[in-house]
Amino acid sequence: MNDTKPHGANGARTWRLVLLVNDRRGERRSLAAQLKRAGYDVLEAASADEAIGICTTRGPEIVISDWVASSSAGLEFCRRFRTLPSERYGYFILLTSRQDKADVAEGLRAGADDFLTKPVSGAELLARLSAAERILRVEESLRMANTQLKETLARLREKEAALERDLREAHRLQQDLVRERNGLFGSFSLSLLMRPAGHVGGDLVGFFPINQRRVGFFALDVSGHGVAAALLSARLAALLSGEPELNIALRPSDSQPRPPTEIVRHLNKLMLSELRTDSYFTMVYADLDTGTGAVRLVQAGHPHPVLQRADGRIELIGQGGFPVGVFPGAEFEEVQLTLCPGDRLFISSDGLTDSENARGEPLGDDGLQAILRTNAILRGNALLESICWSAANYAGGARSDDISAVLVEHLGPRPRPH
Numbered sequence: 001m002n003d004t005k006p007h008g009a010n011g012a013r014t015w016r017l018v019l020l021v022n023d024r025r026g027e028r029r030s031l032a033a034q035l036k037r038a039g040y041d042v043l044e045a046a047s048a049d050e051a052i053g054i055c056t057t058r059g060p061e062i063v064i065s066d067w068v069a070s071s072s073a074g075l076e077f078c079r080r081f082r083t084l085p086s087e088r089y090g091y092f093i094l095l096t097s098r099q100d101k102a103d104v105a106e107g108l109r110a111g112a113d114d115f116l117t118k119p120v121s122g123a124e125l126l127a128r129l130s131a132a133e134r135i136l137r138v139e140e141s142l143r144m145a146n147t148q149l150k151e152t153l154a155r156l157r158e159k160e161a162a163l164e165r166d167l168r169e170a171h172r173l174q175q176d177l178v179r180e181r182n183g184l185f186g187s188f189s190l191s192l193l194m195r196p197a198g199h200v201g202g203d204l205v206g207f208f209p210i211n212q213r214r215v216g217f218f219a220l221d222v223s224g225h226g227v228a229a230a231l232l233s234a235r236l237a238a239l240l241s242g243e244p245e246l247n248i249a250l251r252p253s254d255s256q257p258r259p260p261t262e263i264v265r266h267l268n269k270l271m272l273s274e275l276r277t278d279s280y281f282t283m284v285y286a287d288l289d290t291g292t293g294a295v296r297l298v299q300a301g302h303p304h305p306v307l308q309r310a311d312g313r314i315e316l317i318g319q320g321g322f323p324v325g326v327f328p329g330a331e332f333e334e335v336q337l338t339l340c341p342g343d344r345l346f347i348s349s350d351g352l353t354d355s356e357n358a359r360g361e362p363l364g365d366d367g368l369q370a371i372l373r374t375n376a377i378l379r380g381n382a383l384l385e386s387i388c389w390s391a392a393n394y395a396g397g398a399r400s401d402d403i404s405a406v407l408v409e410h411l412g413p414r415p416r417p418h
Contacts, residue, residue: 017041019060021051048077067096075110082111089139091132185215186290193384193405202229203349203404210257213291216249219406220283221349260285260298264332271325280325284347293339298332300324310342314369344409351401355391
C-alpha cells in the first residue's frame with residue numbers, strides 16, 4: 001500500500017502494510033488490534049498458503065508469522081516468502097515460544113529477520129516494529145539511490161552512444177583531411193600513413209604539388225591527444241591545403257614556394273599571436289624538386305627524418321629544432337639533401353619510436369633503423385604497414401600514441417646493398 005497517511009498517535013509511520021499469519025484467530029485478532037492502534041495497515045491470513053497468495057498480490061512490507069501454522073510450518077513459509085519476486089525488501093518476524101539457540105539459528109537460516117516470544121508484549125511488539133522501520137527505511141533509501149543510479153547510467157549510456165557516433169564521424173572527417181594517401185610525381189612516389197590511437201588524434205601528414213617540378217610535403221604532431229589536438233590539426237590542415245589561395249606554403253601571385261624556414265616561422269607566429277592556444281606541435285616540412293631530387297627540409301622538434309640510401313646506408317637528418325608555438329621569434333634551420341634513384345626518406349611521429357616493449361624500453365631510432373633494414377625490399381604502403389606491424393609486435397599490441405608517417409621514394413634501379 002503506497003498511499004501516505006497521517007502519523008499515528010505514537011509517531012509511527014502509517015503507510016506500512018503488515019501481514020499477520022496465525023491459525024489461532026484470537027491471537028491474530030489481538031495482534032491486529034495492537035498494530036492498527038499503532039497506525040499500521042493490517043492483513044490477516046490463517047495459513048501459509050493463504051499468506052503466500054496475499055504476498056503475491058499485495059506485497060506486505062512486514063510479515064509477522066507464527067512459527068507453527070496450519071497447512072505448513074512457519075519456517076517453510078518463511079523460505080517460500082524469500083523466494084517471491086519483489087522490488088522491495090520484506091521484513092519477516094517469527095512468533096515463537098522456543099528458546100533454544102539452535103531454533104533461533106534455524107529461523108535465521110530460513111530467512112527470518114527477528115523473533116517475538118509468545119505471549120507477545122505490546123511494548124516489545126512496537127520495539128521490534130521500530131527496529132523493522134529502521135531497516136526498511138535504509139533499504140528504501142538504498143533502493144531509491146540504486147534506481148537513480150540506474151537512471152543516471154542509462155542517460156550516460158545514451159550520451160556515450162551519441163559521443164561514440166560523433167567520434168566515429170570525426171574520425172572519418174579527420175581521415176578525409178588526408179585527401180590522397182599516395183602520389184606519383186615523375187620518378188618520385190609519396191605514401192602517407194595516419195593511425196590515431198583513439199577515434200581522432202593530433203597527427204597530420206600530407207603533400208601537395210607546388211608547380212610542375214616541385215612537391216611540398218609535411219608531417220606534424222600536435223601536443224596532447226583526442227578532440228582538442230584533432231581540432232588544431234584540422235586548422236593546420238586548412239593552412240597547408242592544396243588550394244593555392246589557402247596554402248601558406250605558396251605565394252598567391254605566382255604559386256612559387258615559400259622557403260621552408262619562412263613557412264615554419266609563419267606558423268610559429270600564427271600559433272603565438274592568433275590561435276592563442278596552450279598547445280604546440282612538432283613538424284617536418286620539406287619541398288622536393290622532382291627534376292633533380294633536391295630536398296629542402298626544416299625539422300621543428302619532430303623526430304629525425306631517416307634517409308635510407310639505395311645501398312642500405314641509413315642516416316638521421318636534422319638537428320632537432322624547436323617545436324612550433326613555444327618560443328616567440330624562434331629560428332628554424334633548413335637542411336638540404338638529394339635523393340638519388342633507390343633512395344628513400346622516411347618521416348614519422350614519435351608515436352612510432354616511443355612504442356615500448358614489456359620491459360618499458362622504447363623502440364627508439366635504433367629499432368626503427370633495424371626495421372627499415374629488415375624491410376629494405378618493400379616499397380610504398382607495403383613498407384608503411386610492415387613498419388607499423390613491427391612496432392606493434394615490439395609493443396605487444398599496445399599503443400598509447402598516434403602514429404603517422406610520410407615516405408618519399410626515388411623510384412629507380414637500386415644497387416645491391418653492401
